[in-house]
Amino acid sequence: MERIYLDSAASTPVADEVINEMIPYLKQQFGNPSSIHYFGRETNRALQLARKRVADLIGATKPLEITFTSGGTEADNLAIKGTAEYVRIKDPSKNHIITSYVEHDAVLEPCRDLERLGYKVTFLPVTKECLVEPKVLKEAIMSTTALVSIMYANNEVGTIQPVKELARIAHESGALFHTDAVQAAGKISVDVNDLGIDLLSMSSHKINGPKGVGALYIRNGLEIMPIIHGGGQESTMRSGTENVPGIAGFGKACELAKARMTEYENYVSSLRDYFVDKVLSEIPYSRLNGSRTSRLASNAHFTFFGVNGEDLIIKLDESGIAASTGSACSVKKQKPSHVLKAMGFSYEEITGSLRISLSMKNTKEEVDRTVNVLAEVVRELRSLSPFKSKYA
Known part of the structure; x- marks a missing residue:
């Protein structure tokens, strides 16, 4: 794999x-x-x-x-x-x-x-x-x-x-x-x-x-x-x-x-925008979090309603895709994100979060494969959710 x-x-x-x-x-x-x-x-x-x-x-x-x-x-x-x-x-x-x-x-x-x-x-x-x-x-x-x-x-x-x-x-x-x-x-x-x-x-x-x-x-x-x-x-x-x-x-x-700064920002922000547009158009009940304009070129943070973020991470990992729900330093503490809480998110919005962070090593082909896997995993997890009728 x-x-x-x-x-x-x-x-x-x-x-x-x-x-x-x-x-x-x-x-x-x-x-x-x-x-x-x-x-x-x-x-x-x-x-x-x-x-x-x-x-x-x-x-x-x-x-x-x-x-x-x-x-x-x-x-x-x-x-x-x-x-x-x-x-x-x-x-x-x-x-x-x-x-x-x-x-x-x-x-x-x-x-x-x-x-x-x-x-x-x-x-x-x-x-x-x-x-x-x-x-x-x-x-x-x-x-x-x-x-x-x-x-x-x-x-x-x-x-x-x-x-x-x-x-x-x-x-x-x-x-x-x-x-x-x-x-x-x-x-x-x-x-x-x-x-x-x-x-x-x-x-x-x-x-x-x-x-x-x-x-x-x-x-x-x-x-x-x-x-x-x-x-x-x-x-x-x-x-x-x-x-x-x-x-x-x-x-x-x-x-x-310093030497690659312009190249990095141009390439990674373009790849991020492609990723964001693809997710929002192909996966219903998904939302981009944070500022659309004033944000790091590498960052795309989503909420997928009706899905648990940690289940999502595990499923993605089984398919060979590494992502996170937020700060790696806080994962072992098993606590809801204080950042999303401060932004006014509900418990459902917090637990359904996913952070994608890109680099110059990532490609469009990787984004396409990731979004295809992500769409399938979200559908599967929602079908098992007690709220599946809400996000069908």
């Missing part, structure tokens, strides 16, 4: 060029980058090249604005907890954090942890299309607000947030602005200076890099507190010997993503 992978929002294959970039640092150049001898200098050179490549992808002017982490989750935690702690030390009245109900758990959980430590956290609602409205942020922000953290693009429904306007509102009130760009960086053009972003989180394995490495952009001149203490690596922001092979691979992945 030839399998089809449609879950690129969860993870992506490591590019051959990335693997080739990593191999020397797994074999010949194995030195500790903090060592001052030849072997250490060679591995440190790899770190600095990768730092520049990551910075170039997001328009950062100084490579040292990039701090390497173990992934997007650590980058989010460092941004939120590190900023909150530093700001409150400087000004104890600044104890208010603003985020949204549709953030990834890597943002929601550190915010809830700060609540337990006495911080005040406001969770903003979203529209039916998963948009955080600037006027809602404006109403919520206060003189005590230290940080606003709103994701760049939603990991489940793909909606792109108006981060430039949100950052402007935060700055007008004296607050800092962080965005979780794990789903966006490398897939759409990001310029931190044009957008006015203070902190930005990234992850390697979403853009054909290795797992276990990410980065936090920290605007030059901005100070935050580290959350991992030790030998003072990464300019004291993230202690621990750096994952040199992973970081080298991440840097190469960023270089590749």
